[in-house]
Amino acid sequence: MFDQFNILPISDDFVSELRHKIDTKTKPLGALGELESIALKLGQIQQSLTPKVDNAKMLVFAADHGVVDQGISAFPQEVTPQMVVNFLQGGAAVSVFCQQHQVPLRIVDVGVKADLADHPLLAQRKVAYGTQDISLQAAMDDQALAAAIAAGVAEVDLALQEGVTLLMFGEMGIGNTGVSSCMLSAMTGASSEATAGRGTGLDDAGVSHKAKVIAKALARAEQETGQASSSWPAATLAKQVGGFEIVAMASAMLQAAQHKTAFVVDGFICSVALMLAQKVSANVLDYAIFAHQSNEQAHQQVLAQLGAEPILSLDLRLGEGSGAILAYPLIKSACVFLNKMASFEHAGVSEGE
Structure with a gap:
């Protein structure tokens, strides 16, 4: 299933040239901060100055x-399904x-519990009408x-055929913060109390109940598999x-990385998808740009588990890819300064010591 992915680490071939180009722009060393790191990463991924x-x-x-x-x-x-329609109508x-940023949007139905009408922005790839209740049985079969x-x-193959050079991922699914918290507890051994959050706005009692459901799902799954969840393969x-x-999302990240294409990771759920992808290939992290730290x-x-340094921290907790698209102008700026900003030599400006 996941064995189709063979991801190579990003090459260091252009690192010295990229660093020289970045460092000789008309600015003090490191003065553009994280933008310099993004520019370096994109140059390495695309093997381009x-x-x-x-x-x-x-x-x-x-x-x-x-x-x-x-x-x-x-x-x-x-x-x-109501929110998917809202996406398609342009209201989300x-x-x-x-x-605003002239980025094409595509909504991919992989398991909405409703039949959705055809729409130019909608990809009909429904697996089933939702997963099974993980507190009672496995979410899905082979x-x-x-x-x-x-x-x-x-979806990634289609985007690459269109000449896309940067992918951004988002998600929609009521209950998916709870599922993501469960996956996180399974991968890290963290308690359900430590991973369960407010999601779409639960109160304290609701968060406590969510944690109990997550713990029940993990206990059921560990008994069924006969393994501790931390040892489960992807x-x-x-x-x-x-x-x-x-x-x-995890397979889309893996496919993007396999084709040496950078992708932007949104918030909590998208980051958990990346953790799942990382279980398949650690090299997938080389191609990830982290948009923001959510609420x-x-x-x-x-x-912290992924060693990530997100671009933004705006107290967001919406999902949808909203943080990823908000980070996009800064990612573009990283390319603009690398490609268009003058060097000390070309501008005739004296360099510092």
Whole structure:
């Protein structure tokens, strides 16, 4: 299933040339901070002294979760298809931000619990009408896992055929913060109390209940597999406690990395998808740019686990890829300064000691 991915680490071939180009711009050394790190990374990934990200694309994967029946979300499940329609009609946050920055938006239905009408921005790749309730049984079987992986791969392949040079990922699915918290606990051994957050706005009692449901799901899965969750391979993790949109995002990240294409990681759920992808290949991290640190309780844990330095910290907790598209202008600026800013030599400016 996940064995189709063979990801090479990014090459160091251009590092010295890129560093020289960055360091000889008309500025003190390191004065552009994180923009310099982004420029260096993009140059390495694209193996170019003039990297470009003008041709970007946002992919939002949408799916539902059976565990919502356990009351782990402040919003009902029908909000998932309603929000997908809102995306398609241009009314959601990610929609208006993509319009603002002229980035094409594509919504990928990999498991919404409703039939959605055809739309130019919608990809119909439904695996099933949501996952099973992970507190009672495995989220998906082998066939569903393979279909979710294939959905992510196919969408990236389509984007690369269009000449896209930067991918951004987002998600939509009521209950997916709970599923992501469960996956995080499984991967790190952190307690469900430490990973369960407010999601769409739960109160303290709701968060406590969510933590109990997560603990029940993990206990059920560990008993069923006969293994501690921390030792599960990626496929077992995904099948036992995953979500279709999370699996599709993880496979999309892996496929982008396999084709040496940079991608932007949104918030908590997207970061957990990257942790799943990392279980398949650690080299996938070389191609990731982290957009922001969200307000969700466990996101800082995930970022620390991944050794990530996000671009923004705006107290966001919306999902949808909203943080990724907000970070996009800064990623573009990293390329602009590298490609267009004058060097000391060309500008006739004296260098510092």
